[in-house]
Amino acid sequence: MASRRAAGRIVRGLGYTSAAAAVGGGVLYLSYRPRDIPGSEAAAVPPPTYGEGGIFRPPSFPNVKTRAEQIADLKRSSGTVSGAVEKAQSGITSLLKGDANDVQESNQGGKDEPYDLLVIGGGATGTGIALDAATRGLRVAMVDRDDFASGTSSKSTKLVHGGVRYLEKAVFELDYNQYKLVKEALRERRYFLDTAPHLSSWLPIMIPVDKWWKAPYFWAGTKAYDFLAGSENIESSYFLTKSKALDAFPMLKKSGLVGALVYYDGAHNDSRMNVSLAMTAALYGATIVNHVEITGLEKDADGRLI
Ligand SMILES: Cc1cc2nc3c(=O)[nH]c(=O)nc-3n(C[C@H](O)[C@H](O)[C@H](O)COP(=O)(O)OP(=O)(O)OC[C@H]3O[C@@H](n4cnc5c(N)ncnc54)[C@H](O)[C@@H]3O)c2cc1C
Known part of the structure; x- marks a missing residue:
């Protein structure tokens, strides 16, 4: 009887010791295991590839209008919100097909076509909205009274x-x-x-x-x-x-x-990310102008912006 109790005590003791060793080993492993330090890996952007016959072809980007052309577009526009939902749907379809040029052409539209959306302020929020809307096929104008990211968006903790x-x-x-x-x-x-x-x-x-x-x-x-x-x-x-x-x-x-x-x-890098968003929205055909302040909004009898 006494020897069975002693054997039980030994088995229990061994069980506790093994459990403690397993937990301790696990904690030690998690704390001291070899790690790949983020940032030490190869460059995320792969080196340029060469096309047929070993000829390097740089990527081609659609042309972005000059600042003067964009301001002229803004002055010409007398905006009404029309067909925005349908345009957004067709823009998404083009994007899904991978045709960014189609989206850009449709966004730049005819010279007198009204804008679907005016974004006031080119911080993180405004540029994010402008890019999102432009890639959905909407005709977008975005202005900032100062430079892009000149407000809170260049002064964040950058997380x-x-x-x-x-x-x-x-x-x-x-x-x-x-x-x-x-x-x-x-x-x-x-x-x-x-x-x-x-x-x-x-x-x-x-x-x-x-x-x-x-x-x-x-x-x-x-x-x-x-x-x-x-x-x-x-x-x-x-x-x-x-x-x-x-x-x-x-x-x-x-x-x-x-x-x-x-x-x-x-x-x-909050401000560079902000400017990149603004430039990408411009690549998708949005009218993007800095140093233009909105001082008031005029509406027609139906309450639509003119
Ligand atoms: C101290 C601090 C730390 C932060 N840290 C983080 C972080 O680590 N990570 C994070 O994700 N977020 C952070 N945030 C939050 C983040 O920075 C903000 O949510 C974000 O920058 C807000 O962007 P915004 O475009 O709304 O405003 P803003 O960047 O201020 O942009 C507003 C723009 O509107 C323009 N404007 C205003 N009136 C007019 C007008 N009448 N006509 C034309 N233009 C006009 C201004 O010139 C300005 O450029 C932080 C915020 C603070 C204050």
Whole structure:
């Protein structure tokens, strides 16, 4: 009887030891496994390829109207919103067929054709709307009283982020809308990084941990963030010991430092991205003019802009 109890104790002890070793090994592996440091990989934009007979053919872009021509277009226009939905639908069909030139031609339209949409302000919001509308086949005009990205859009923190803090809010306030916002922003983050690798990159962000209880809290939060990003994620978050954190950031306050958590988010050059959006909208036929201020809007008897 006594020997059976002793054997049970040994088996239980072995079980606990193996479980602890497996968990410890897992944590050690996650913390110290070899990593591909983002940014050290080959250039995202492939070198130019050569066509038939080894002749290099540079890409050709549609012509964009000069500033004077765009201003003349604006002056000539007396806008009414007409057939905008139908045009948007046909523009999307052309885009799906991969024919950007068709969209550009239809957007530039006849000289006296009215605009479907006037966007006031060429910041991130305005240029995003202008590009979206132009690629749907709408005739778009966008003006900014200053230069593009001269407002808030050149003064942001330059993160392309899902928002770890919004995720915290979603969990603690059980706010489904915040959850959806984070999920959508994480998807958009991927689009930014894929479509504009020359203007955006991954950014490791380190959170210093000054109390032991904060380590599992931040760890769970950043892991949930990785999990939510799913296949859109690049590098998962990890814990750094105090000495590794100090190696990475020697200026960190040493007293009370327990370690640090590192997670990844996106970053971009906000003003160049903004100007790129404006230029792409122009390539799709939108009239894009800076240093033109809207001081008032005139409407006809039906309430339509003239
Ligand atoms: C401190 C700070 C940090 C931020 N960090 C981030 C971040 O890291 N990541 C992120 O995604 N977002 C961030 N944001 C939010 C982001 O920067 C803004 O949401 C975004 O720039 C807003 O763009 P917008 O086009 O609406 O405004 P703006 O960029 O301000 O553009 C408005 C434009 O309208 C023009 N305009 C105004 N009136 C007229 C008129 N009558 N006629 C013609 N033109 C006119 C102005 O000249 C201006 O260019 C941050 C914001 C702040 C304040």
